[in-house]
Amino acid sequence: MRLHTLRMTAFGPFAGTEEVDFDALHDAGLFLLSGPTGAGKTSILDAVVFALYGVVPGARQGAGRLRSDHASPAVTTEVRLELTCRGRRFRVTRRPAWDRPKKRGTGTVREQAGVLVEEVVCDEPVVRATRLDEAGHLLGEVLGMTAEQFCQVVLLPQGEFARFLRADAETRRAILQTLFATERFAAVEAWLAERRRESARSLADREEDLRVLLARAAQEAGAPAPEAADDPAGWLRALVLDARGRADAAGAALPAAEQAVEGARARLDAARGEAALQDAARALHGRAQRAAASRARHGQLADELARARRALPVRPLLDALARAERDLDRAAAELAARAGAAGLEGQDAPPGAGGPSLRSAAQDRLAEASRLGGLAEEEAHLPQLVASEQAERAVAADALAEHQRLVVLRDALPGLRAHARAALEAAVAAASEARRLSPLVQEAEARVAAGRERDALEAALAEARAGLLLLTDSAQDERERWLDARSARLDAMAAELAQGLVDGDACPVCGASEHPAPARAQGDAAADEDRARQAFELAEARRAQAAETVSVVTARHAAVAALAGSAGLAELQSAWRQLVAELELATEAAAGQPAAHERLLQLDEQDRTLGERLSATTARAAQAAASAQARADQLAAARERLDAARGDDPSVARRAERLRRVAALLVATAEAAEAHERQRAACSATREQAVAAVAEAAFDDLGAARAACRTSAATAELEAELRGLEQEAAALADRLAEQPYADGGLERLLAAAPPDLPGAELELAAASRALAQAGEDAALARRRSAALEQLFVTTDEALRGLAPERERHAVLASLSALAEGSGGDNTLRMRLSAYVLAARLEQVALAAGERLLRMTSGRYSLAHTAAATSGRGRAGLGLTVLDAWTGVERDPATLSGGEAFSASLALALGLADVVAAEAGGAVLETLFIDEGFGSLDDETLDEVLDVLDGLREGGRVVGLVSHVSELRARVPAQVRVAKGRDGSRVSLTGCAPSTSAGRATTSSVQGASSAA
Known part of the structure; x- marks a missing residue:
């Protein structure tokens, strides 16, 4: 990756448009990014990261403020970066989200973030992405690094340049895997692990199927299942042979059982016929005995039927008298209940008192209940008081x-x-x-x-x-x-x-042109x-x-x-x-x-606070005591009034409620007394009419007439019963004349011994059960034999397929464990991907060690170690520092600040060398080192600069971000950042401007921004 130009507009401390020509700096090989603290040196690096990833490094991203406070509201914040990576030249223009003033009216409008990624093809820009997600995906694939990895390998920002040096193995693995494009080896690990899991599941399914088949066979045979080490096929073969023998034996026992059932059924039928004749004889004998007993009943029924027919005219009057007596009893009971409910026994009015007196007592109680209503309301508010x-x-x-x-x-x-x-x-x-x-x-x-x-x-x-x-x-x-x-x-x-x-040439010694005998x-x-x-x-x-x-x-x-x-x-x-x-x-x-000083201050403050709280608490206690006493006096007066009003009742409200309830009961009692008197008069008149009718029907009294009365249904029943007795006597005589009961046959049947019917039934039941059991045994034996034969075939197929499955799983498990670093053959416990990356890291350590030796006057060098970082960790990606003065290997964490800076710088340069040499990796032609030089002494600084200056031989450019004054005199090519009240400015010194950067920048910033 090589940077060409960087243009920043209204970004960070830069109010206007500032441009950095990295091509000119690349010719110098080593340049210094200098300026006073707060001028914006790190903001240039932030602009590079923002253009590539849309974020800025470290904690500055959390601030969420990228726009310059010095910029005019009309200027748009924008960063444009041109770079070449993997042989492709890109121009990335990116805008952050910001709030711009409204064009009309007051307030602001939110401008969303935008991006435009162009690729320069034949000196012409071709748009590749205009969306944030598309740009992130494209640039991520081209760069091959995340923003965090880019900052660790390319930028090395303030205080974070040693993170890769001191990182754990997993962090190094993630960075190195991305840089060296070794994802295919991790994919191989994952593929082997997945195949191992699939094979394990398949093997487990097959073994489970086999266990199920053996369990089914054991269940069919009623025998315990074999252990895993036994011979399942032999065990099942023995079960099949045994089941066949049992099925043949069970089939041979069926005919004898069937003959036994037929004989027992014939003997049971004969016994049942004899028992039926004896039962009929006993039943006929019983009928004769009952007919003899019913002759007296015949005369009784005839007399009862005659008296019932004589009582028919009297019955309506007797029924009316019974109803009148029942009504009188109900009225008396109602009166007694109402009087008891009203509580009249021994009180204002005795039971049987007249209606007017009871109604007067009810009015007195209602008046008292009305008077107590006001006091009940006061009683309800008593709990609140x-x-x-x-x-x-x-x-x-x-x-x-x-x-x-x-x-x-x-x-x-x-x-x-x-x-x-x-x-x-x-x-x-x-x-x-x-x-x-x-x-x-x-x-x-x-x-x-x-x-x-x-x-x-x-x-x-x-x-x-x-x-x-x-x-x-x-x-x-x-x-x-x-x-x-x-x-x-x-x-x-x-x-x-x-x-x-040579012949013809003069001899340099003697001058002769002929040489007859040369030595x-x-x-x-x-x-x-x-x-x-x-x-x-x-x-x-x-x-x-x-x-x-x-x-x-x-x-x-x-x-x-x-x-x-x-x-x-x-x-x-x-x-x-x-x-x-x-x-x-x-x-x-x-x-x-x-803490002690703060404790003294706290105690003084606590003393003042306690004094104020004591005064406030004293006043609050006095006020609460006075208010409580006033409430107590009010409560005592109310209780005295209510105690006098409620009397013996629990409360005034309950007393008023009881008085109203008693008044209602007194009214109901008066109504019941009046109804009782009316019913008593009606009952007396009905009784006189019934006595006259009973005397006319020739009955002695009302009781005799009632006893003779029958309903129509009862009279019909008497008549039917009388006819039935007569018909039964005639039918019995006809039955006794039939065979086999005539001529002493009935007596013979009654005297004969009963047949052994239960024994015959038991014999048949036992024979039937034996036949059923024999049939079930034969069917069960045949079904079990067939099931075991089928299970034998299925199990044999399962066993033949299980052996190659086990061999395949063993091979996959061994390969997967070897690739994951957990197998016994992998003594270093290194993953396959870690093994590949360890070779790359070993190359990085060798390249870095050479530079570190020069930086530290031959004292320190870096080396790769395959040892695990902890007792339970995986090996392969460790780094150690070799101290030539002591001959001891040291952990990078034990280095001092300047030593750690030199080691991390050497590691980053070695990493860049190896990445550049790796076929699938990104070539890192531009590196930045942000601060850290202040921790070096003069001698070490000279050696570090000699190493950095030697990088120009490989075509790489290294930017040093520092405000150390010593560097300004030693590094001629510089990017100087000057700060002012109206924003910072960028200028280049010590290098000639480059013209290559402008060949492919035909699009303007405004055009790129509008496309985004």
Whole structure:
């Protein structure tokens, strides 16, 4: 990816239109983006990200304000960026959403965000996208990075340039997978996992089908199912053979059972015929006995029928008298009930009192109930008075309790204030002690580091000196070989000169033009001398390098030995740990100083607040007590009036209600008394008529006449019963004359023993059950045999298909586990995609390590590690820092600020190199580094700039965003941002303007914006 031009209008701090020609800066290779704090250096990077992704990096996106406050209301906020990525040139014009003034009237109108993406094809712009979603999809595919990844790899914004260096394996995997287009390997992992799950489901279904078949076979055979390790086919084959034998045996037992049923049925029929004759004889004998007993009944029925016919004329009067007596009884009962309900027993009027007196008593009670109505309303409001009085007393009690609580709190304040003051004094003293200890800790830490380096350099110095001696001896030996080869060449100089003689040309030695006997060379002496010389120069260079190393190590050892002193490393570390412990204790104690001071202020404020609350609580308690007493006096007077009015009743309302109810009952009782008197007179007249009619019908009294009366239906029943007795006697005589009852046959049947009918029935039932059971057994055996044979065939097919399914699942599970990094064969527990990315990261680490060595004077380098980042993590995407001074591998998180900046910068440059070399990755030709140079010392800054300056050889441009004054003198090509009251301005210095940027910019900003 290479940037060409950037144009910003009313964006961020830029009020007008500002343009940055990256093509001109690209020719310089390294440029500085400088300016005072707040001028807008980072806003240029924000404009690049906004043009590509529609967002700005980091927390600035949350502010939601991209339009310049300095811009005129008529100017539209817009960013246009031209870039080349993957061989395609694009121009992206983007507008953020903003509120513009209305063209008519007052107020604002919301302008929605817009975008226009054009591709320059043959120097002509072709529109590719005008919608936000289309543009995001297109640019995302072309760039191959999300906005966050773009900021981590290309921009490296303030304070975030080391995130990739210190990121965990999963974060690195997501970034590297997008940059190197290795999604196909993750797709392979997913494909294998899905095939494994499908195979597992298919295998489980087949095994479940087999278990179901075996369970069905076990259920059919009534036997337990076999275990998984048993032979299911053999087990099922044995069941089939056993079922066939059982079916044959059950079929052979059926004929004998059928013959037994036929014999038992014939014996039961004979017994039933004999029992039927005996039952008929006994029934006939019973009829004869009943006929003999009914002869007396015949005379009784004839007499009863005669008296019923004589009572027929008297019956209507008897019925009328019975009705009159019932009506009189009901009237008497009604009167007694009404009198009892009215409570007249022993009170104002006895039972049987006349209607007028009862009606007068009812009027008296209604009058009293009306008088009590007003007092009932007052009684209904009594609970409200009670609740109000209780509420007032509760308020008074709460106020008193609050007053006591506040007094307790205020009494405790002096002690709390003294404790807080003591804590503040202790924290102040601890802070002073921490300030004293801090430089001592730093000095002790420096001595520990120097002592560790001193001990390490002693061994390195001895090894370097020994190596120097060996290299010196080797250089001397090579020098002697070279001198020997040179001497041999001089000795063979005649042969060397003779090689250039040509007939007719003068000899350079003797001048003759004829050369009859030129010397012959025995070998290539010149080549031998040249090889010996090169060997000597190489050995001498190695010796010189070793000597320089010994000198450097010696000087460094002397420096660190002077700083560490004569004390041992253990002693230095012990002294350092002691000072660190004392500093931590002092720092921890000093941290409580703000809290202690704040506590004192809070206690003072609490004292003032408690005083105000005490005064308010005292007044509220007095007012509530007075109000409660007034409510109590009002309540006592009301209760006295109501107690006198309700008497013995629970309440005044209940007394009034009872009086009205008694009045209604008295009225009802008067009506019942009047009705009773009328009914008694009517009953007396009806009785006189009935007595006269009974005497005329020749009955002794009313009771005898009532006893003789029968209804028409009863009379008809008497007549029918009398005729029935006569008909039964005639029919019985005819029946006894028939066979087999005539001539003593009835007596013989009655005397004969009854047949064993239950035994015959039991015999037939047992034979039938045996036959049914034999049939069921035969049918069950045949069905079970057929079912087991069918299950045997189905199970055999299932077993034949299960073996290849298991083999296929085992292969898929092994491959999937290997690709996911969870199989036993994958000792590093690396995913397939992580394995591929680990190779890319190893290349990145190698490229970054070379630059980091130059940046740190050969001390640090980066290396890829395949070890897991934690005990449960996956391996493959780890980074480690190699410290050449100590020979120890370090975690990137342990680097200091300047060291971390150098390492992350080297990593980003190495990542850009590898991405550029990757066939499917995006070529990163433009990088930005936003701040971080202030953490570097002068020596490290020189080395970092040398590395960055060397990037121009690969055609890459690196922009440094910094306000460090040292950089302005070292980097000639600069983009300067100047701020003012009317907005910021952008200018380029130290580079020639480029004309390539304008070749494909034929469309105006207004035209692009209108298209968007």
